[in-house]
Amino acid sequence: MTAPQPRPNVAAIPAYVAGKPPRPREGLTVHKLSSNENPYPPLPGVIEAAMAAAQQMNRYPDMGNAELYDALSARLGVPTSDLALATGSVALVYQLMHAFCHPGDEVVYAWRSFEAYPIAVAAAAATSVRVPVLPDGRHDLDAMAAAVTDRTRVVLVCTPNNPTGPAVTQAELDRFLAQVPPHVLVVVDEAYVEFVRSEDPIDGVATYRRHPHVLVTRTFSKAYGLAGFRVGYAVGPEPIAAALRAVSLPFGVSIVAQAAAVASLAAEAELLERVEALVGERSRLVAGLHDVGWDVPEPQGNFVWFELGERTLDFAAAADELGIVVRPFAGEGARVSIGEPEANDRVVELARQFPR
Incomplete structure (x- = not known):
């Protein structure tokens, strides 16, 4: 008798590699620039709201997360029926694979892009395309449209693209959607939407209203600084949002996470100030990199991408010596988050020292 065996596709699931924390260094302040986290503390009122909610930890959360659904509905101007919550926007990607993909169905996405995509696709026994x-790190939307077949169920558009940085414009997305059959679900992953400063930014909410096969995913982990609480949301036509809710983990968004998210939405003025400060640091960092001879893809998130090929791990080691930890993708490049000014200065110093 053999032992219980998982489905064959489970063995093919690649491991998710999280950004490493920095190792303590004697006499040196170290900085974690490997996970695209917000370096600022929680927004005003968030800690108080979370602590108050924690007094109810002996009770289950409201399974319907009514308070957060109502807050998002009011903020975005959409009905709650067009919303779905999950433990981060990455959980929504997993849910939509299970809701829309049969084994062997194809999922098209850019590469390199968010490393959770192939994991979620493999977990659903679907096929990655x-x-x-x-070369500039942008989505090749024409090639993605050409890759759609009668087996395609989902297309993922990560904008700004993690880890390369550029964002898709509204004009580009509109042209792409005109080429994708209406039975294919197009997911516009906007985890970094608050940081976009392009001349033609995507309006995700307006786009889903015009297209019944478009779903927009966003998160509280990045700009809002709630990475430790795991709250993401999707906006899409009611039948699609309802399918995501149907396969969601019951009580997935905790009492404390919901309270923190609602309080964060109420602190919009402070949020915008912090985002502008990070965007300003991003511009300063890119200018510094240009000054020392580096050309990076246009960053529209809270990170920059270094195309390094086989030198990637050497770059990461050199960063560690300077007290900063980056996210290497062996053989390809390194993603470096926008951090505190001192950390960003060290990135420029790293770029100055490392052979171009």
């Missing part, structure tokens, strides 16, 4: 990004 990876379309290489352009």
Whole structure:
């Protein structure tokens, strides 16, 4: 008699590699620039709201998360029926694979892009169709449209693209949607939407209203600084949002996470100030990199991408010596988050020291 065996596709699931924390260094302040976290503390009122909610930890959360659904509905101007919550926007990607993909169905996405995509696809026993990004790190939307077949169920558009940085414009997305059959679900993953400063930014909410096969995913982990609480949301036509809610983990968004998210939405003025400060640091960092001879893809998130090929791990080691931890993708490049000014200064110093 053999032992219980998982489905064959489970063995093919690649491991998710989280950003490493920095190792303590004697006499040196270290900085974690490996996970695209917000370096600022929680927004005003968030800690108080979370602590108050924690007094109810002996009770289950409201399974319907009514308070957060209502707050998002009011903020976005959409009905609650067009919303779905989960433990981070990455959980929504997993849920939509299980809701829409049969084993063997194809999922098209750019590569390199968010490393959770192939994991979620493999977990659902679906098939990944990876379309290489352009040399400047942008999505090759024409090639992605051409990759759609009668087996395609989902297309993922990560904008800004993690880890390369560029964002898709509204004009580009509109052209792409005109080429994708209406039975294919197009997911616009906007985890970094608050940081976009392009001349033609995507309006995700307006786009889903015009297209019944578009779903927008967002998160509280990045700009809102709630990475430790795991709250993400999707906006899409009611039948799609309802399917995501149907396969969601019961009580997934905790009492404390919901309270923190609601309080964060109420602190919009402070949020915008912090986002602008990070965008300003991003511009300063990019200018510094240009000054020392580096050309990076246009960053529209809270990170920059270094195309390094086989030198990637050497770059990460050199960063560690300077007290900063980056996220290397062996053989390809390194993603470096925007951090505190001192940390960003060290990134410029790293770029100055490391052979171009």
